[in-house]
Amino acid sequence: MEMGSALCPYWSSLLRELAEAQCALQAPRSTALVWRPAGRRPREPRISRCSSMLPALAWAAPLVSALTVGTLPRSSPTPVAQSPPLAPFEAAVQLCELRSRGVHESLSPSVPRLLRQVFDEDFRRVLRTSGDRAKTVHNLTCFQPEEGVDGSLLFDEALTALPLREGRVCLGGECCSACSRVTFPQLATHRECVDFRRQLDSVMAPASEHPHHNLYLASCAAAGDVRTTLTFIRLVERMRRVVAHEYGLQLANIAPRSTFISRITGDAVDESRRSLHVDESSYSSFHYSCVLYLSSQGEDFEGGGFSFSDPPESEGGSRVLRSLLPRAGLAIAFSSGWENAHFVEPVLAGSRFAMPTFFSTRPSSAGEDDNYVFDDEVIADSLWRMALMPETENDCRQLLQQWHQLFTEST
Numbered sequence: 001m002e003m004g005s006a007l008c009p010y011w012s013s014l015l016r017e018l019a020e021a022q023c024a025l026q027a028p029r030s031t032a033l034v035w036r037p038a039g040r041r042p043r044e045p046r047i048s049r050c051s052s053m054l055p056a057l058a059w060a061a062p063l064v065s066a067l068t069v070g071t072l073p074r075s076s077p078t079p080v081a082q083s084p085p086l087a088p089f090e091a092a093v094q095l096c097e098l099r100s101r102g103v104h105e106s107l108s109p110s111v112p113r114l115l116r117q118v119f120d121e122d123f124r125r126v127l128r129t130s131g132d133r134a135k136t137v138h139n140l141t142c143f144q145p146e147e148g149v150d151g152s153l154l155f156d157e158a159l160t161a162l163p164l165r166e167g168r169v170c171l172g173g174e175c176c177s178a179c180s181r182v183t184f185p186q187l188a189t190h191r192e193c194v195d196f197r198r199q200l201d202s203v204m205a206p207a208s209e210h211p212h213h214n215l216y217l218a219s220c221a222a223a224g225d226v227r228t229t230l231t232f233i234r235l236v237e238r239m240r241r242v243v244a245h246e247y248g249l250q251l252a253n254i255a256p257r258s259t260f261i262s263r264i265t266g267d268a269v270d271e272s273r274r275s276l277h278v279d280e281s282s283y284s285s286f287h288y289s290c291v292l293y294l295s296s297q298g299e300d301f302e303g304g305g306f307s308f309s310d311p312p313e314s315e316g317g318s319r320v321l322r323s324l325l326p327r328a329g330l331a332i333a334f335s336s337g338w339e340n341a342h343f344v345e346p347v348l349a350g351s352r353f354a355m356p357t358f359f360s361t362r363p364s365s366a367g368e369d370d371n372y373v374f375d376d377e378v379i380a381d382s383l384w385r386m387a388l389m390p391e392t393e394n395d396c397r398q399l400l401q402q403w404h405q406l407f408t409e410s411t
């Protein structure tokens, strides 16, 4: 069986695309298969000196081997099978890098397809590793401010004194009628957290100058490092999918409204304690919250616990604190309403990295108005303009608004 004959037209064209791109990047003349390690940048383009497609195909071959598992013969006559597979995420990053280097004039429509494949696989892994025993669910009665009482922008004592009644506000959206807190011990792997933190080091301001720094997705994108931005997006999408899954929401009806990396060091002691707050009280468009930790208490930092503060269990009693020990890869997802008041304890030493992300829902009937079709070329253009090379803050705001249209379709 010829390798090409086993490939669907899509993968054949992806192979061709990568081959041409590599050709344009003046692939080495040797026909030996050379694995290009993750993160190594392609060479400068010198199109005229590229004489053969063969080395270029060799460069792309691991990608094909990774994506056609089961379709290639076991005893492939080429050394393809011996090459470490180029994972779909790596392929997406490399295609984006080709665009940033100007080798491609537009972002390949393969990028959204590859990303959807990554997101689907990530979600399947989370479901596998967060089976009912690993994940912990704490069900709660939903609370909102009493009728006619303005519950917005309240903190600490003013918040705990607020009269509440059952139910959700969920302004402009459609929330699940059940509220909860769900802990995922491994939404990300330890390796992913370490790698992402290392990438963030070159994007974030030095900790010595900014002991407490929030890096928003827009600023990360503006820094122009496509790998870091794509990793950021990948983790947000993982959170979005678990939140949708937990609360029975359609992926088409939930989008991130705000997402940032919060880095707090021990030097920020005075300002690092975050007041007792309710996310939906701070921003009425926040309907679901998810915080992914990228570093571990006791290893990377001291202090910095995350605590829910619940009403007293008996009349005259004191509020009940339920603390969570942040650990790299662990995530907590919760309904953003008044049932989930919380705060962050001061960081005493080291660097605490967290990724708070807030989601808005929209009414399920809103989807009926979506009469436009986003094909992968349009999505690729939007991704490039809004996420990878945004020129204005508005570009990135649009990314959050259109997120569900860009990333929901499953192939």
Ligand SMILES: O=C(O)CCC(=O)C(=O)O
Pocket (backbone or CB within 6 Å): 262, 274, 279, 291, 306, 342, 343, 344, 354, 355, 356
């Ligand atoms: O960093 C954390 O653990 C939570 C942050 C938080 O509550 C928020 O940003 O609203």
Ligand SMILES: [Fe+2]
Pocket (backbone or CB within 6 Å): 277, 278, 279, 342
């Ligand atoms: Fe919060």
